[in-house]
Amino acid sequence: MLGVDKAFGATVALAGACLRVEAGEVRALIGENGAGKSTLMRILSGVESADSGTIRIDGNLFSPNNPQQAREGGIAMVHQELAVVEDLTVEENLLLGREPSRGGVFLPGRMRDRVVSSLALLGREDIQPTTPVSQLSVAARQLVEIARALVHDAPVIVFDEPTSSLGAQDIEHLFEVIGRLRRDRRAVVYISHFLEEVQSVADSWTVLRDGVVVGEGLISETSTEDLVSQMIGRRLEEMYPRVPRERGDVLIEVRDLKTSTGLQRAGLTLHRGEVLGIAGLVGSGRSELLRGIYGLDQMESGSIRLEGKSFRPDPTRSIQSGLGFASEDRKEEGLAVDLSVATNLTLGATSARNFFSILGLKKEREQVEVWINRFDIRTWGPDQTVRTLSGGNQQKVALARLLHLDVDAVLLDEPTRGIDVGSKTEVFRWIGELAAQNKGVLVVSSSMQELLGICDRIQVMHRGVLGPARPVEQWDEHSLMVCAVGGEEAA
Amino acid sequence: MNYPALRQLISSLAPFLGVVVVVLLFWVFYPDQPMTLKAWRSVAVQTVVVGLAAVGMTWVIMSGGIDLSVGSVIALSGVSAALAVEAGWGFYGGVLAGVGTGALCGAYNGILIVGLRLPPFIATLGTMGFYRGVAKWVAANESVRPEDATGLSYTAGIAEWVKQLADGQWLAPAVWLLLATTLLGAWALRWTVLGRHTVAIGSNELTARLCGVRIRQTKVAIYSLAGLLAGLAGVMLFGRLTVGDPTSAVGIELDVIAAVVIGGASLSGGKGSVMGALAGALLMTVLRNRCTAVDWPNFVQEMIVGHIIILAVAIDQWRIRRTRR
Numbered sequence: 001m002l003g004v005d006k007a008f009g010a011t012v013a014l015a016g017a018c019l020r021v022e023a024g025e026v027r028a029l030i031g032e033n034g035a036g037k038s039t040l041m042r043i044l045s046g047v048e049s050a051d052s053g054t055i056r057i058d059g060n061l062f063s064p065n066n067p068q069q070a071r072e073g074g075i076a077m078v079h080q081e082l083a084v085v086e087d088l089t090v091e092e093n094l095l096l097g098r099e100p101s102r103g104g105v106f107l108p109g110r111m112r113d114r115v116v117s118s119l120a121l122l123g124r125e126d127i128q129p130t131t132p133v134s135q136l137s138v139a140a141r142q143l144v145e146i147a148r149a150l151v152h153d154a155p156v157i158v159f160d161e162p163t164s165s166l167g168a169q170d171i172e173h174l175f176e177v178i179g180r181l182r183r184d185r186r187a188v189v190y191i192s193h194f195l196e197e198v199q200s201v202a203d204s205w206t207v208l209r210d211g212v213v214v215g216e217g218l219i220s221e222t223s224t225e226d227l228v229s230q231m232i233g234r235r236l237e238e239m240y241p242r243v244p245r246e247r248g249d250v251l252i253e254v255r256d257l258k259t260s261t262g263l264q265r266a267g268l269t270l271h272r273g274e275v276l277g278i279a280g281l282v283g284s285g286r287s288e289l290l291r292g293i294y295g296l297d298q299m300e301s302g303s304i305r306l307e308g309k310s311f312r313p314d315p316t317r318s319i320q321s322g323l324g325f326a327s328e329d330r331k332e333e334g335l336a337v338d339l340s341v342a343t344n345l346t347l348g349a350t351s352a353r354n355f356f357s358i359l360g361l362k363k364e365r366e367q368v369e370v371w372i373n374r375f376d377i378r379t380w381g382p383d384q385t386v387r388t389l390s391g392g393n394q395q396k397v398a399l400a401r402l403l404h405l406d407v408d409a410v411l412l413d414e415p416t417r418g419i420d421v422g423s424k425t426e427v428f429r430w431i432g433e434l435a436a437q438n439k440g441v442l443v444v445s446s447s448m449q450e451l452l453g454i455c456d457r458i459q460v461m462h463r464g465v466l467g468p469a470r471p472v473e474q475w476d477e478h479s480l481m482v483c484a485v486g487g488e489e490a491a
Numbered sequence: 492m493n494y495p496a497l498r499q500l501i502s503s504l505a506p507f508l509g510v511v512v513v514v515l516l517f518w519v520f521y522p523d524q525p526m527t528l529k530a531w532r533s534v535a536v537q538t539v540v541v542g543l544a545a546v547g548m549t550w551v552i553m554s555g556g557i558d559l560s561v562g563s564v565i566a567l568s569g570v571s572a573a574l575a576v577e578a579g580w581g582f583y584g585g586v587l588a589g590v591g592t593g594a595l596c597g598a599y600n601g602i603l604i605v606g607l608r609l610p611p612f613i614a615t616l617g618t619m620g621f622y623r624g625v626a627k628w629v630a631a632n633e634s635v636r637p638e639d640a641t642g643l644s645y646t647a648g649i650a651e652w653v654k655q656l657a658d659g660q661w662l663a664p665a666v667w668l669l670l671a672t673t674l675l676g677a678w679a680l681r682w683t684v685l686g687r688h689t690v691a692i693g694s695n696e697l698t699a700r701l702c703g704v705r706i707r708q709t710k711v712a713i714y715s716l717a718g719l720l721a722g723l724a725g726v727m728l729f730g731r732l733t734v735g736d737p738t739s740a741v742g743i744e745l746d747v748i749a750a751v752v753i754g755g756a757s758l759s760g761g762k763g764s765v766m767g768a769l770a771g772a773l774l775m776t777v778l779r780n781r782c783t784a785v786d787w788p789n790f791v792q793e794m795i796v797g798h799i800i801i802l803a804v805a806i807d808q809w810r811i812r813r814t815r816r
Contacts, residue, residue, distance in 0.1 A: 296700065296701065315700055315701060315702070315703045316703040316704070316705055317703075318703065319702070319703040320703075325701060327697075327701060332695075332697060333695075333697040333698060333701060334698065334701065335695070335698055336691055336694040336695035336698040336699070336761070337695070338694050338695075338761055338762070339690065339691065339694050339695075339761070343687070343690070343691070344698075347687070347691055347698070347699070347702040347704070348702040348703055350684050350687055350688070350704075351688075351702055351703030351704050351705070352703065353684045354684065355683065355684055355685035355688075355708075355709070355712055356683055356684070356685065357683065357684050358682055358683055358684075359681075359682050359683065359684060359687060361681075361682065401702070
């Protein structure tokens with residue numbers, strides 16, 4: 001029969017993970033963000049190679065060095081991010097890399113039947129093989145991506161979050177197709193955050209946490225609660241220093257905010273002297289909420305009030321009105337990594353100034369040195385390039401910028417991503433101090449535990465819709481996860 | 492190596508070092524043709540047009556952009572200076588007309604880039620043709636030659652600036668103007684808000700936006716500034732030719748860009764030096780002067796200049812790789 005065994009040595013991403021899929025089985029691979037699901041799949045599809053461990057298909061050793069070899073070995077991937085070439089047609093995309101040819105000459109139409117039938121399998125005969133992909137909707141592109149995995153009859157098919165951009169009807173078709181693949185005796189790995197999807201499509205499950213398989217079983221024998229607690233697990237208690245603080249006046253009031261980037265409906269009230277947390281899965285619209293309030297993402301409808309006054313966001317105006325934002329993507333957006341610590345730290349403060357005003361470089365340096373000391377940023381001076389700092393110190397520069405601006409409300413998107421435990425604790429303490437200084441903090445994080453540790457109230461985002469706020473005492477990791485994967489009504 | 496100021500100084504001096512190397516090499520192989528003071532002075536005057544435009548181009552390239560229209564702007568500004576002198580606006584009227592035309596052209600470049608969200612390469616490729624056409628149109632397709640007595644005297648006044656002087660005299664006024672502009676441009680890049688924002692946009696536009704930098708206004712200001720300096724270069728070219736020639740300065744944009752790149756700028760933005768750009772411009776004129784002095788044909792100069800650009804960027808890339816490791 002057919003099986004996939006994998007075991008890896010001591011890496012951070014994966015530590016001895018094993019996965020076994022039988023022919024005719026749909027196995028769900030679930031886990032929190034960063035649990036190692038994607039790493040595992042990247043190894044299986046030949047994008048990365050394992051440090052140790054083996055993969056077997058039909059009992060034969062299999063070690064793909066690149067995606068081409070993985071495909072030839074019989075593994076087809078449906079990626080979470082769209083991996084279609086927009087300028088090519090549907091057919092060219094489906095056959096990309098394995099074009100039917102003779103002597104190097106492409107023979108289009110040779111496999112037309114195959115192309116048409118795999119699109120028909122998805123219930124979308126309306127997608128013409130000769131249409132350029134650029135003319136298709138996002139959902140249709142996702143279907144093209146799926147059809148590509150079907151067209152070559154691969155014995156193993158991996159779906160990585162295939163439904164994130166599909167509508168209800170397309171999801172139903174996809175599940176029918178997966179049912180058909182099962183009857184065809186293919187082996188299917190289905191990765192998803194959405195437990196309700198997993199329960200309706202999969203036969204068995206494997207939970208991955210911190211790079212380790214923590215449990216597996218049959219869907220029919222497992223309750224939703226069991227799956228959620230498997231995903232969260234128990235982790236080392238971290239330090240969350242609490243500074244006493246008192247909730248003050250309303251600082252930001254957001255109603256029915258909708259952005260052009262996918263946030264559907266969000267309402268929240270942030271008070272002075274409080275930390276409000278936004279939980280949710282990656283792609284649920286958490287970041288878009290902060291970006292919408294700050295003015296980086298286009299607002300489509302809804303209203304934002306700042307201390308009672310109506311506010312039309314735009315980054316320059318936001319800073320002037322006392323809003324500060326720290327991006328989740330430090331290297332690409334949060335910091336200009338090729339510029340110095342001093343320039344990065346003071347850039348926000350210069351934004352509204354007249355073009356021809358002269359910078360007080362000496363005074364600026366002195367101020368920057370004060371921040372370097374107060375935040376304990378490990379650098380040899382204000383002129384060091386940010387690129388050469390460690391992740392934790394880079395994040396401190398980004399956060400010090402907000403303090404240098406002396407803003408009233410701080411919007412933090414994943415403030416502890418990719419930084420060491422020591423720096424994390426410092427960031428938590430700093431957030432608590434801000435609230436104690438009568439400022440408002442709105443923080444997005446993937447770590448439920450972190451939110452529970454630092455927030456006063458938490459709201460959960462699910463597929464672009466923000467649930468109601470509840471005091472932190474009324475939440476636990478389990479209820480947060482249930483809301484994040486199933487929406488508010490599941491709570 | 493924790494001395495960034497020192498390292499920065501060394502890297503901005505590197506192109507000047509290139510000038511010295513070129514002069515020394517020629518001197519070693521052709522000791523009978525030394526670089527005289529007179530030669531230096533004429534080289535300095537010949538550097539004025541490209542040098543002035545290169546100061547503005549440094550700002551544009553530092554912001555992550557490019558301005559291909561600079562040659563056409565120089566020609567158009569020269570023509571409008573000539574027309575103003577012909578119309579009896581006087582010396583300062585002529586200078587202002589040229590500089591103003593350049594600034595307007597630059598502003599239009601900037602507005603196209605931010606308004607229509609065009610890549611600067613495409614926007615200025617378009618206006619390169621457009622300004623050239625306008626120059627030919629307003630000049631009625633021939634050189635503008637102020638001919639009455641007053642017009643001639645004003646033209647002579649401007650020409651006086653870029654004249655190569657007789658022995659015993661120091662530098663031409665245009666060379667002082669170039670030096671002052673370069674120093675001012677270098678100073679402003681470091682010490683003004685506009686300069687800081689230019690570097691920030693070129694280094695990471697997303698960060699600049701996040702920090703509230705007004706990207707659109709800043710870009711229009713940068714291109715206007717570059718246009719203004721191209722306009723000043725156009726006035727100097729008019730002085731040298733003593734006519735407003737709409738077909739002049741063709742292809743000069745490549746010399747200007749080359750000067751900036753030899754000066755250590757990165758075409759992806761965020762990195763560059765105004766002083767370096769001046770050195771780059773000087774390096775190219777010195778090389779031309781030396782090649783002419785030893786009777787090498789024109790095509791040899793072109794072949795050498797091409798490889799100097801390649802060499803300058805290759806050295807720079809090598810240094811970046813070494814420091815990142």
